[in-house]
Amino acid sequence: MRRFLLARGAQALAVIALVATLAFTLVHLAPGDPFAASLDDPTNTAALHAQQMHRWGYDQPLPVQYLKWLGNLARGEFGWSHSRNRRVADVLLETVPRTFLLMGAALVAGVLAGLALGTWQAARRGTPAERASGTLATAVLSVPEFLVALAALALPAARWHLFPVSGIADPAMHDSMSAIGRAWDVTRHLVLPAGTLALLTAAGVSRYHRSAMLAMLPEEFVRTARAKGAGEYTAVVRHALRNALGPLITIVGLLLPTLFGGAVFVETIFSWPGVGRMMVEAVGGNDYPLVLAGVLVGSVLVVLGSALADVLSALADPRLRIEA
């Protein structure tokens, strides 16, 4: 077991290192030097520019820069964001937790809803209601995230005033609320963006889960349970569900990249100040250090998430330990 953990961990690190290298190469091969876009000084003389390049080490050969950058990363120093006039590390410290909150809430809500729906669909298989819900789920999956987000923004927020239009917290009152009040304030702002993502997650999860449940149903132990006289629905829920949970963890791991991608759109539309919105603004502002940092964050999230999923699966069922 420990060897598996180590192997999986090493694999995750290798992938992250590779992503970092690829991203670094990509960004530094872009035309123009990344630092030229950063100088605030309108009287940008050549001497000043050279001075700044030297100060930040951009005049050194690429491999040297690369090693320095890795070294800095290890110390937690991500560079300077020129479009925001502060350290990249500080920007990340602010934005990453907000995205985690958004994705976490969406994941929890979406997985629970998808589980419930998939289970219900498996229990009611063949009925018109189940077929209709299946088509509905596929239809929901066919709508791009930004459209769902726009609809969510237009109606419940802008028209019916049920939820705030944008942001993460009430700008005026958040600081003076009690702890409960603050939690409620963020929750109110979280509902629509997380709900949009959760809707799509739920549709996807329910489809996988339904097939997984259906695959489990003919199994011996389910039949035994039914023979013992337990209600059919109870048999499905208890026994099939437990065994169908394994693939679920893997599926959540597979869903992470898509969820993050969806978060980019949702954060932009709802002005949720997380990593996704930061990336879009950084790309528009040619803020290369920030763009690099965003890519790293995204891929670390995904790699760790899928590694975690693998580990949990392996813990649950040793038969599922897959060879890399």
Added chain:
Amino acid sequence: MKFAAAVLVLFVVVAVAAPAIAPHDPRATPQSETQKNLPPSGAHPFGTDQYSRDVLSRVIYGARVSLGVAVVAVMLALTLGAAIGAVAGYAGGWTDIICMRVVDAMLSVPRVLLLLVLVASTGPLTVGGIIVLLGCTGWPGTSRLVRGEVRLLKERDYVLASRATGTPEWRVFVLHVLPGLVPQLLVTGTLALATVIPLEAGLSFLGLGVQPPTASWGNIISDAAGRPGDTWWVVLFPGLAIVCTVLAVNTIGERLRERIDPRGRSRA
């Protein structure tokens, strides 16, 4: 399935025949008076947008762009993926390991982020550039699939027999291995279409994809995203177009998969 196929064919026909069908020039803004933000009417069945352009015509021409970009990008991704996967599978050893690690790396970055980074490096792109971008970020999944199949098939009898007769390896691949892969590639490609169409729309919506005035379903929506309540027709119709197309493609892809590959090996 038949219904889905019919829907898809309809969209393709509309896209191809756009110049003949569209009632107005999709970029024309009136020269003498303003007709902006008109709701759907007889003269403009889908209404007009804030620049007084006919939305129906823009959606029709948008079909050309959105569908065209998606189809070509998917074909590019399939070709690249098959080529790289085949090379990795045949060569084995370090080539294989490096290729697959690169695949892992690319798959671990959310595709939208990858596209954002590439757009950051290149700046705004032409339609061709977007196709290349989408194609070059979509190959990892296919390559993994092809590599797996190639490794399995490497040892099959007919392959060994071909090699014994002295035929070059690549001919063996093209003549014997590739035909076996086509059904799965078809399924993968169809399902990939269902991902790429919304992806292109999303990019264009963010302003990083197809640039105006060329109409793509995504950037038609972004023009009116500001007030979807007031000018709902500019958001609804292209949105419906996207949903219908993706739904049709998804349905076809699912049915194909059930027939060709029920064991789910083609889920890339």
Added chain:
Amino acid sequence: MRFHSVRRGACVMLGAAALLAGCGGGDGSGGGTVIIGTGQDPKTLFPPASDNIQARVVTELIFERLADRGGSLNTLGDAGFVPRLAQRWDWSADSLRVTFHIDPRARWQDGRAVSAEDVRFGFAVFTDTIVGARTGADLRAVVDSISVGDSLTCTVWFRQRSPERFDVLVTSLTPLPAHLLRAVRRDSLALSGFARNPVGNGPFKLVNWEQQVRLELAPSPSYAGARPALDRVIWTFAPDASTLVKQFMAGESDFLENLSVDDAAAAARQPNLRVIRLGSFGYNFLQFNLRDGASDRPHPLFGSRTLRRALTMALDRQLLVRSVFDSLGRVGLGPFVRAQWSADTTIAQIAFDRQQAARLLDSLGWHTGADGIRTRDGQPLAFTLIVPTSSNPRQSFAVLIQEQLRIAGVKVDIERLDGNTLVDRIQKHAFEAAMGGLAATPAPSGVKQTWTGAAARDGGLNYGRYENAAFDAQVDSAISAAAQASAKSHYRAAYQIIVDDAPAIWLYEPPTLDGASARLQLGTLRPDAWWMGIPSWSIAPGKRLPRDAAPAKTP
């Protein structure tokens, strides 16, 4: 006050929560909270580096200058000015020196008294080329030096008796706390902690700033003048103009500048909102970069005066303005606004004439190809136009212009950027053409900072780098003219030269429509700087919201 029934429920809940937290419950005491929506984050609050409008807005509330323009906006002499940091001032007999007497009660927000040395230090920083302050060149041109008498007296030595020298001095120079900044290296001032946590001497102090999210000001306890009525002023940032409008319509913000005509109409229909129309001081234009990027080579297209004139001729500007603003906008006439005293509507403009434009382009060798786009020696007549996403009118104009120019055989690619990025790119000259806009000041001498050759070189705002010595000479004559009539005629001559040279296509004076919640009592808004009225804003007694009751966060 009308509440949507759902919001009433929410208010009750929030009111209950506030009570539970031991806060006051909206009983009418306290000044209230105002939320202002805006698209651009200030990026820095260091006054010399405050290039974008939002940075100016906030720093002008945190830092107080020697004097301010009064309501009459008379920029000649000193009669139209209101004492602020300086209680009074005396002129020397030859009118080349003025001595300011600083209010002895004035304090920096860290408690230290404001002294004359702070004025001199501020002058040194603003005029330092390493710092590169936007107003530095102007200040240097008008003021020779500042000397310190005792701790509350300083004397400004002018170079000449230009009529607007007092206006330039007072609006370009912000005194800075010498005791805090003297030890900081000049080239790191804009990046220093002070830029994010400024210590000012004005009616407001910075309480909280979450970049790109919100910025909060509260009345400064150390301010010697009248305490502002409001308890808190909060700016919220959203990169998208449409989100800002949605926020405002939903009542989540109280004030929003620059509403579009459609949005203003929608706001006017709501009983709890009102629309304020201010005299316009902004003018917008399509700016050409006359050089190739940041180099000194002329731009392959826009280096040619004839080409620029042809492009101007190809645009029906009246139709453009009508399409976007209905009847509320006005076509731009040049680098000035009709509200300035130097404005002249009789200047000969480049008329809309498609045929003439076509003839000019043909004469330059640009011939129409099969796809309708003109080419010359294999190169298409094409350029990229950058547009900020934070401004809907500019985006609308860009699209309409693109289409009109396509008819003339010109291919325009539109690149949409967020507001901060656009400013960045323009400042680095990394553009070909941009949808630009300037806030003109009541002092027409501002044109020296924005369109003259000096402004192209010394950190001014002439990012397109238009240079014409004749224009510069007329502007200088206008600024130094003793009598207003003579100044006007020089300005007219200058404007005619620059309109003929077409370094930009003058597009529109936007109708300045601001939206305000009906609960705000605003007084009169100064057309050139509405934010200077914030210290006197208040909330109408019967119209409080729960957010007014929450006390200011103690830093």
